[in-house]
Amino acid sequence: NLSDKLDKALHVLKGHGQITEVNVAETLKEVRRALVDADVNFKTAKNFTNEVKEKALGQNVLTALKPGELMVKLVKDELTELMGGDAEGINLSGNPSVILMSGLQGSGKTTFSGKLANYLKTKKTKNPLLVACDVYRPAAIDQLHVVGDQIGVEVFSDREEKNPVAISQKAIAYAKENGHNVVIIDTAGRLAVDEAMMNEISDIHKAIEPQETLFVVDSMTGQDAVNTAKAFNDTLNFDGVILTKLDGDTRGGAAISIKSVVNKPIKFIGTGEKMEAIDVFYPSRMADRILGMGDVVSLVERAQEQYDEEEARKLQKKIAKNQFGFDDFLNQIQQVKKMGNMKDLIGMIPGAGKAMKDIDIDDDAFKHIEAIIHSMTPEERSTPSLINASRKRRIGKGSGTSVTQVNQLLKQFDQMSKMMKMMQGGGGKKMMQMMRG
Ligand code: GDP
Ligand code: MG
Numbered sequence: 001n002l003s004d005k006l007d008k009a010l011h012v013l014k015g016h017g018q019i020t021e022v023n024v025a026e027t028l029k030e031v032r033r034a035l036v037d038a039d040v041n042f043k044t045a046k047n048f049t050n051e052v053k054e055k056a057l058g059q060n061v062l063t064a065l066k067p068g069e070l071m072v073k074l075v076k077d078e079l080t081e082l083m084g085g086d087a088e089g090i091n092l093s094g095n096p097s098v099i100l101m102s103g104l105q106g107s108g109k110t111t112f113s114g115k116l117a118n119y120l121k122t123k124k125t126k127n128p129l130l131v132a133c134d135v136y137r138p139a140a141i142d143q144l145h146v147v148g149d150q151i152g153v154e155v156f157s158d159r160e161e162k163n164p165v166a167i168s169q170k171a172i173a174y175a176k177e178n179g180h181n182v183v184i185i186d187t188a189g190r191l192a193v194d195e196a197m198m199n200e201i202s203d204i205h206k207a208i209e210p211q212e213t214l215f216v217v218d219s220m221t222g223q224d225a226v227n228t229a230k231a232f233n234d235t236l237n238f239d240g241v242i243l244t245k246l247d248g249d250t251r252g253g254a255a256i257s258i259k260s261v262v263n264k265p266i267k268f269i270g271t272g273e274k275m276e277a278i279d280v281f282y283p284s285r286m287a288d289r290i291l292g293m294g295d296v297v298s299l300v301e302r303a304q305e306q307y308d309e310e311e312a313r314k315l316q317k318k319i320a321k322n323q324f325g326f327d328d329f330l331n332q333i334q335q336v337k338k339m340g341n342m343k344d345l346i347g348m349i350p351g352a353g354k355a356m357k358d359i360d361i362d363d364d365a366f367k368h369i370e371a372i373i374h375s376m377t378p379e380e381r382s383t384p385s386l387i388n389a390s391r392k393r394r395i396g397k398g399s400g401t402s403v404t405q406v407n408q409l410l411k412q413f414d415q416m417s418k419m420m421k422m423m424q425g426g427g428g429k430k431m432m433q434m435m436r437g
Contacts, residue, residue, distance in 0.1 A: 028053055031075055038253030038290045039222040044260045052078050079287035083255055088240065088265040089280075090116075092124065094211040096175045098183045102201050102232055103216035105189035108244035108270055110140065112216050113186040114147035115270065115278040120182055121153060129180035131171040132157035133164040133204065134188035144186055151275050154180070164188070164200060165207045172208060185210070193231040202235050213238040214267065217258065219246050225254040226261050233262040244270035247277065252289050255281075326381035329413065330373045371399035372409050384413060 028049040035045040055074055091097065099116070101109040113130055120126040130148050132155060134140035141157045148155035156171040168185050175183045187204065190197045205213060215238045217225045232238060241262070243255055246269045255266055266281040318324045373381065375398035380386050387395070387410060396403045 025053070028056075035253060035256070035290065039225075040253040040256045040290075041223060041226060044257055048078065048082065048256075076284070076287045079256070079290060080283040083259050083283035083286055084265045088267055090120075090267060091211045091239070092120075092126070092182065096129070096172065096181050096183045097212065098172060098185065098208055098210040099212045099214060100185045100201075100205060100208070100210040101187055101214055101216055102236060102238060103189050103242075104193070104218075104228055105191050107189060107216045107218045108242075109189060109216045110134070110143050110147065110186050111273065112214075112242055112244060112268070112270055112278070113144065113184045114151055114153070115275055116268070117148075117153045117182075117184055118151040118275045119268075119278050121151070126182045127180050128153055128182040128184055129171065129175045129178075130155045131168060131183060131185045133167050133185055135162050135164055135167070136188050140188065147275070154178075165203050168204055168208050193228055198231070198235045201232075205236055212240065214240050214242050215264075216242040216244060217254070219243045219252055219254050219269075220248060222254055223257070226257045229258045229262050233264065238262075238264060240265050240267035242266075242268050242270065243281070246289075247271040252286055255286055256290065323382065324417065326373045326376060326384060326413065327378075329416075330370065330381075368399070368401050368405055369409055372396075372401055372406055375399040384410060384417075 031052070032045045032049045035048065036042055040048075052074055055078065056071060090099065101113055103109050117128040117130050120128050130144055130153055132141040132144045134144075138159070141159065145155050145157070156167075156174055158167050158170060161167050161170070164187065171185070172183055174180075185204070185208070187201055188197070213236050215229060215232045215236070217229060219225065221228070229241065241255075241258055241264055243252065243258075243266055246252055258264075259266060266283075266286075269279050269281050269286075271277045271279055315324070315328070318328060372395060375395045376387070380391065380395075387406075392403050392406045392410075395401075396406050399406075
């Protein structure tokens, strides 16, 4: 019906449904820049944008209802997938369940041990035991006791014992005797990856066979975080990653790089120094953060608007002056063809509704239409009423089609033109307002 047709026509005139390949490429370039700014390594970012581009073209972003939005969605979905789908929990199946913390000094292991104990105690009604295995600094043992007191969780320590393997074994025995069903082992780290540290954590790991080995990493360390993660994963084959210090202005791109290098889930994030500053990791939320969503959305929209407004303005002017001709028609066809989806042309041509919907549109049909238009003189294209019987015969011959086919196209075009005139005249000012959106 008419309102359907109007909808479709307005759809184009209001500036939706048009985004160019250039736009897609430029947008993705911006996305790539944003990712690199957010500490994603360049190769990962490049692979990522290539992937999105393919998907964008595959899903006909160019002809989608709201390409900008679809584009942003594609980017977000891809990021989310890259960071690992649904949130993954902690394995608590053991009795006790032993959780081993690993990571560099200052990454936030002690703080996170406390946060996790507090989280498991309050959310999962567990009875955790914190274990101080940082034997090198007496202050580290004190620190864990302070944390334990703060959250009301018992801390196991042995200031005489200098072997962290022995401490952790004693602690597990203690937990079994005292009804602790979760044991969280806080270990020592060093400022950089070295053999002594790796040997120590590896020894503990082998001796106690934890249900869960977590790698704690400071998200502010950017690219270094990736190398550290790789080193720890090579040694421990850990189960999950904890990203700390995401409360700062760090954008969290390390999450993507780490995930793509070690392929282990990120399980929790730390968002502050307080014991409550722990969150389950949600890839989609992190994707928002990394993209600085607002930025990218507005970026895409701006690029699209500029293009759309200009095109819509031109088209509107032509319609107003009753100058929409076969050249414009051809232009529309070629644009859509470049985008790859023939059927969508129907929705793109101003005024095309049911009249053309019933016609079976395929590549050949377009070839004919294009051939016919190409065989018209410029005058005929801008003033189709000039096309009389002898001109029809000439056009038919020139385009390798029949007079019937030429007539068919003229008729369709005529319907379209009427449609557009009606929109101009009938609705008057109100209609024009609608078209401007
Ligand atoms: P460890 O050496 O790995 O045990 O690291 P710590 O747990 O001692 O943390 C090192 C520093 O980072 C401390 O000052 C913590 O308060 C701080 N910290 C840990 N996690 C976070 C976090 O999520 N956000 C912020 N802002 N600071 C944190
Ligand atoms: Mg510590």
